[in-house]
Amino acid sequence: MSAASTAEAPAYVAKTKAGRITDFVDERVGGSGILREFGRKVFPDHWSFMFGEVALYSFVILLLSGTFLTFFFDPSMAETHYDGSFTGLQNVEMSVAYSSSLDISFDVRGGLFMRQVHHWAALLFVASIAVHMLRVFFTGAFRKPRELNWVVGGVLLILAMAAGFTGYSLPDDLLSGNGLRIIDGVIKSIPVIGTYISFFLFGGEFPGTVIIGRLYMLHILLVPALILLMIVLHLFMVVVHKHTQYPGPGRNDGNVVGYPLGPVYAAKAGGFFFIVFGVIALMAAFFTINPIWNYGPYDPSPVSAGTQPDWYIGFVDGALRLMPGVIGDFHFEYVIFGYVLTLNVLLPALVPAGILFTVMFMYPWIERWITKDNREHHVLDRPRNAPTRTAIGMAGFTWYCVMWAAAGSDLIATHFNVSLNDVTYWLRALFFIGPVLAFIVTKRVALALQRKDREIALHGRETGRIVRLPHGEFIEVHAPLDEYKRYKLVGFESPAPLPAVPNEHGIVTRKEKRRAALSKLFFEDRVAPATPAELEAAHGHHGPHEAVEAADEQRSLTH
Amino acid sequence: MGNHSDGSPNHSGTVATAGQNEVEKFQDPGLPPHRLRLADTDPRAAKRAERQVALLFGLSVVGTFIFLVAYFVIDLGEGSGATIADIRLQNALLGLGTAFAMLGIGTGIVHWAKALMPDHEVSEERHAVRYEEDRQAAVRIVDDIVEETGIKRRPLIRNTLLGAVALAPLPAIAIFGDLGPRPDKALAHTMWAPEDGKLKRLTRDPDGTPIKASDVTIGSAFHVIPEGLNELHEGKLNEKAKAVVLLMRLDPESLNPSPGREDWGYNGIVAYSKICTHVGCPVALYEQQTHHLLCPCHQSTFDLTKECKVIFGPASRPLPQLPIAVDDEGYLVATSDFNEPVGPSYWERDEHERSINS
Numbered sequence: 058m059s060a061a062s063t064a065e066a067p068a069y070v071a072k073t074k075a076g077r078i079t080d081f082v083d084e085r086v087g088g089s090g091i092l093r094e095f096g097r098k099v100f101p102d103h104w105s106f107m108f109g110e111v112a113l114y115s116f117v118i119l120l121l122s123g124t125f126l127t128f129f130f131d132p133s134m135a136e137t138h139y140d141g142s143f144t145g146l147q148n149v150e151m152s153v154a155y156s157s158s159l160d161i162s163f164d165v166r167g168g169l170f171m172r173q174v175h176h177w178a179a180l181l182f183v184a185s186i187a188v189h190m191l192r193v194f195f196t197g198a199f200r201k202p203r204e205l206n207w208v209v210g211g212v213l214l215i216l217a218m219a220a221g222f223t224g225y226s227l228p229d230d231l232l233s234g235n236g237l238r239i240i241d242g243v244i245k246s247i248p249v250i251g252t253y254i255s256f257f258l259f260g261g262e263f264p265g266t267v268i269i270g271r272l273y274m275l276h277i278l279l280v281p282a283l284i285l286l287m288i289v290l291h292l293f294m295v296v297v298h299k300h301t302q303y304p305g306p307g308r309n310d311g312n313v314v315g316y317p318l319g320p321v322y323a324a325k326a327g328g329f330f331f332i333v334f335g336v337i338a339l340m341a342a343f344f345t346i347n348p349i350w351n352y353g354p355y356d357p358s359p360v361s362a363g364t365q366p367d368w369y370i371g372f373v374d375g376a377l378r379l380m381p382g383v384i385g386d387f388h389f390e391y392v393i394f395g396y397v398l399t400l401n402v403l404l405p406a407l408v409p410a411g412i413l414f415t416v417m418f419m420y421p422w423i424e425r426w427i428t429k430d431n432r433e434h435h436v437l438d439r440p441r442n443a444p445t446r447t448a449i450g451m452a453g454f455t456w457y458c459v460m461w462a463a464a465g466s467d468l469i470a471t472h473f474n475v476s477l478n479d480v481t482y483w484l485r486a487l488f489f490i491g492p493v494l495a496f497i498v499t500k501r502v503a504l505a506l507q508r509k510d511r512e513i514a515l516h517g518r519e520t521g522r523i524v525r526l527p528h529g530e531f532i533e534v535h536a537p538l539d540e541y542k543r544y545k546l547v548g549f550e551s552p553a554p555l556p557a558v559p560n561e562h563g564i565v566t567r568k569e570k571r572r573a574a575l576s577k578l579f580f581e582d583r584v585a586p587a588t589p590a591e592l593e594a595a596h597g598h599h600g601p602h603e604a605v606e607a608a609d610e611q612r613s614l615t616h
Numbered sequence: 617m618g619n620h621s622d623g624s625p626n627h628s629g630t631v632a633t634a635g636q637n638e639v640e641k642f643q644d645p646g647l648p649p650h651r652l653r654l655a656d657t658d659p660r661a662a663k664r665a666e667r668q669v670a671l672l673f674g675l676s677v678v679g680t681f682i683f684l685v686a687y688f689v690i691d692l693g694e695g696s697g698a699t700i701a702d703i704r705l706q707n708a709l710l711g712l713g714t715a716f717a718m719l720g721i722g723t724g725i726v727h728w729a730k731a732l733m734p735d736h737e738v739s740e741e742r743h744a745v746r747y748e749e750d751r752q753a754a755v756r757i758v759d760d761i762v763e764e765t766g767i768k769r770r771p772l773i774r775n776t777l778l779g780a781v782a783l784a785p786l787p788a789i790a791i792f793g794d795l796g797p798r799p800d801k802a803l804a805h806t807m808w809a810p811e812d813g814k815l816k817r818l819t820r821d822p823d824g825t826p827i828k829a830s831d832v833t834i835g836s837a838f839h840v841i842p843e844g845l846n847e848l849h850e851g852k853l854n855e856k857a858k859a860v861v862l863l864m865r866l867d868p869e870s871l872n873p874s875p876g877r878e879d880w881g882y883n884g885i886v887a888y889s890k891i892c893t894h895v896g897c898p899v900a901l902y903e904q905q906t907h908h909l910l911c912p913c914h915q916s917t918f919d920l921t922k923e924c925k926v927i928f929g930p931a932s933r934p935l936p937q938l939p940i941a942v943d944d945e946g947y948l949v950a951t952s953d954f955n956e957p958v959g960p961s962y963w964e965r966d967e968h969e970r971s972i973n974s
Contacts, residue, residue, distance in 0.1 A: 243895055245963075
């Protein structure tokens with residue numbers, strides 16, 4: 058708009074005081090344009106889209122409750138004698154950090170509640186990110202153009218775990234101190250620089266007097282700032298891409314179907330924040346989490362049996378437990394050129410997590426390379442309609458779960474009254490066999506579900522009504538699907554294996570052959586969606602059934 | 617019924633979607649017809665939903681009051697005489713109040729949205745993330761910018777800038793040099809080393825009372841710290857993290873000391889480092905019957921009758937043994953420091969072990 062026309066246009070004057078204030082702000086920030094762009098933006102709706110929201114809202118709750126806690130927490134490792142209202146630890150020697158955590162729990166009104174809210178929200182934060190990522194993976198939402206946002210999500214998962222671990226260590230109680238002790242042991246196993254990193258992190262020997270203060274700074278400043286930055290990036294890309302949608306009638310890669318942001322979607326999403334907050338508050342009210350007063354202050358000597366890390370660290374701890382230190386006469390710790398290589402710690406601490414995260418980050422590109430699919434995808438896959446991807450995901454998930462279960466091997470043993478050693482042996486076997494079994498079973502289940510979909514699309518839904526035909530045959534009446542329900546079952550792509558093709562020099566490279574082999578693995582067992590011709594044939598096939606069904610329809614019409 | 621999996625290969629191009637380009641497929645019927653809700657057609661149902669929403673918001677108000685009452689009525693802190701039960705009650709009420717306050721608002725808004733706001737699904741066009749026109753314009757702009765800087769024509773500027781930028785972060789790394797001391801031989805030594813020729817007594821953890829050999833009956837186990845640990849003012853936990861020891865007495869017959877270690881015990885009393893050689897947890901569980909030591913963190917199991925050799929779990933090295941004897945007054949003492957570094961392994965460990973034994 059040119060300056061002249063602005064001058065000529067009658068200036069807008071708001072009638073009410075609120076209107077004038079709004080207008081004042083709007084003229085200076087351009088809110089009208091933003092509202093025009095976003096006020097009615099369409100968002101698809103599905104329950105599985107809420108996991109990401111849970112993560113976002115948990116983070117907001119973490120910021121709120123965490124800020125409260127910082128007003129009372131003192132991250133000093135100076136020695137003090139407890140002098141608070143909890144009689145069980147009266148006059149016990151401890152660090153100021155632990156003492157102030159006890160004060161938050163017992164002497165600050167609402168302090169215990171805020172601690173519990175903070176801890177539960179943290180557990181939920183990591184959990185919801187993990188589940189959200191599973192949803193994104195299994196529905197293929199990571200495909201073009203969202204590969205980079207998948208990576209940002211993966212970084213958020215790692216940052217969430219980092220935030221969780223740094224926070225877990227702060228109260229300086231016996232449990233968290235042992236957690237740090239384990240971290241120190243793992244760090245020391247790193248070749249060449251491990252001892253240096255350990256001394257630099259702890260400011261000398263373990264446990265030293267600085268680690269809590271350093272973790273505190275990471276926990277309340279650096280890590281949350283990075284998380285916030287990543288969330289901004291993540292949401293920015295969601296806006297750029299617009300949300301994905303589940304397949305169904307009326308939905309395709311060129312549109313987005315759902316509710317407008319205002320009012321319905323904003324109300325649902327906004328209301329959901331309060332619901333998440335309410336559920337966390339309920340958990341904080343009735344389920345004790347991390348009762349640090351039971352553990353006592355950190356002391357390198359005692360430890361209680363059955364100790365558990367927070368759930369998201371479990372898979373690394375489980376991997377540490379599964380690794381045998383000695384097989385026969387072979388020791389995984391050995392001396393090489395006068396230096397110690399501690400493979401029994403190094404391998405389980407780094408390799409499984411390394412493989413999981415590397416494959417996770419690279420998966421969008423791996424699949425894109427195999428399928429040569431360079432199109433944009435905004436319609437999600439139902440997991441069954443991508444059987445191999447679903448199987449790969451389940452294999453990885455199973456692998457993770459085996460390690461996670463291993464972190465509780467002692468509890469499994471005591472709870473089910475079985476030998477701890479046997480539990481470990483079984484889990485060691487499952488570590489290798491589990492993912493393979495999961496892959497095979499998942500792929501078969503997905504293919505079977507696809508066949509079932511075909512069956513329903515072609516022959517309709519089983520009604521449970523058995524009808525006897527004039528010549529004595531019994532049949533079950535199938536009710537045909539309406540076209541909307543049928544489209545949901547048939548409206549998907551089923552790519553075929555893509556054979557190796559020569560490059561521009563006319564050569565089929567070895568890499569291309571490998572790609573073709575993987576493409577075959579991906580798509581050779583594919584089930585194609587039913588076609589109208591097949592539906593026609595299916596109906597023509599069974600004369601009598603058809604007659605009954607037709608009569609049925611007639612009747613329901615005349616009702 | 618025909619073939620369930622149509623596997624005919626597709627030669628149509630880069631994207632393999634066989635069986636869909638050639639074969640006719642179901643057409644998208646478009647959005648299903650919108651179905652009206654009860655509240656859309658029946659004003660009474662709408663009124664009912666309205667009242668339900670208001671009721672939920674009302675519940676939220678009740679929750680806020682529960683919170684405030686619980687906060688102000690139950691007093692904590694010194695002199696209040698508050699017990700654990702009071703804290704529990706307050707925590708439960710604060711949580712319940714917050715939960716009502718939040719869930720009331722949340723469920724109220726969601727119910728309002730679902731029952732009363734229009735539930736027509738709308739379809740909106742997607743736009744390309746990037747338009748070719750924009751790309752070309754951007755390339756032109758970047759080209760112009762690069763051209764105006766002249767960076768391509770003046771490699772001297774480019775190269776010196778690259779060099780400077782590459783080196784500039786080095787101070788940012790170097791400045792962290794004082795995060796900690798360089799690791800020295802500290803990890804190789806513990807408090808057990810005799811001071812001025814005086815052997816350190818084994819004392820009970822945590823009170824520090826010395827242990828007489830006669831106190832240690834067969835089958836018993838003691839958690840041990842070195843004499844003088846509790847009197848340390850600085851670095852007490854650092855020393856304790858290396859020096860803690862488990863003391864046990866077995867039938868001397870069942871111990872099988874290797875050559876050179878026969879006199880490291882006394883009458884079947886032996887002392888081993890309590891710090892796991894895996895990642896450093898305290899090996900706190902002693903199975904009296906089997907003479908096994910078990911680490912509760914990762915279940916490494918050590919056999920006391922085989923000089924704490926690893927018999928199960930992730931540890932790879934035996935627990936270091938502390939050589940002990942009895943002094944004139946009958947108290948147990950350590951005749952020397954450990955003959956190897958205790959705790960988890962580290963890169964320089966072997967070097968340290970050699971220097972201890974040389």
